[in-house]
Amino acid sequence: IGLTVSDDGNYVYTVNDADDNFIVIDVSNPAAPVTTGTTGTDADLNFCYSLATKGNYAYAHCAGAVVVVDVSNPAAPTIVEEFVNANISGTYSDIVLNGNYLYASAWQNDRLNII
8 A cells, every 4th residue: 555745744645445545644743643534435546556746636546547636635635536547557556746747657557657
């Protein structure tokens, strides 16, 4: 399961694959991390192995999709977009943000997707 850190370093984002739950953890006090918010279990976050952040958004690469989560309110992260199509297939091994593009590699079919 992937995880990433917010731009300001105060939050860690991760996914609980067992119940499809995107989780925000406040780590502003490293001695006492606290779960701040979740998307709930109705999200479609299966087999998420890598996450990335930029500004108010976290990006999770999951089986056959890239899911965009608005994290501007850490207490209530919200899924705002899910990119699913024939060109996004396989389980992603990594995602990288660079400028206005997200690069996602899929190990199952040797594919690179640019979103």
